[in-house]
Amino acid sequence: MNGEMDEMEKGGMKGMHGKGKMEGMKGSMKGMKGKGKMKGGCKGHGKGMKGMGGKHGMHGVEEPQKEYTYVKAVETGFDETVAKVKEELKKEGFGVLSEVRVDRLFKEKLGLEMEPYVILGACNPDYSSELIGIDINSGTFLPCNLVVYVKEGKTHVSLLLPTKAMSITGNDELLEVAGKVEEILKGVVERV
8 A cells, every 4th residue: 555655646646735745644544554454365455365265354154055056966978868858858848949068168269178068058938938028138047057067977967946047136926937947947857
């Protein structure tokens, strides 16, 4: 902070009424040094807190885990699991509008190696039209994402919970529809 004050004194504070005012401010700033400072510093405000993930002064305090996905480990391989998810979605009237092979994308664009990982964007026209009819901007939550990935040799299916995503709207009508969709998609995950 003293360096900033020195810079201000040199160039940008010419409109102040004399150097005495600046010296007084400098003295006041020095008196604040150390007060209100968090133990270990704060990322972006002095020394970073290594290993704390940006948790400001939260030594030893666990942040509550927010469950926003529904995940199931399965016995089948990656390709078989992706096919099964698509099959189960179709049975429920959901189509896969988008399919992003994240592992291939990262390999091509970043040169990163990772185990197979795909994001499937699933949509049911009936529920989608109902949501958009309630709130035209709810389309930003569509399609519903399911992920199939391999971690440590084991295949997993993960669903972003529609009620968690929609909860930020505070709209009970949207949440009601999202709840119906969520139950159907949880069933899909369970049957894989």
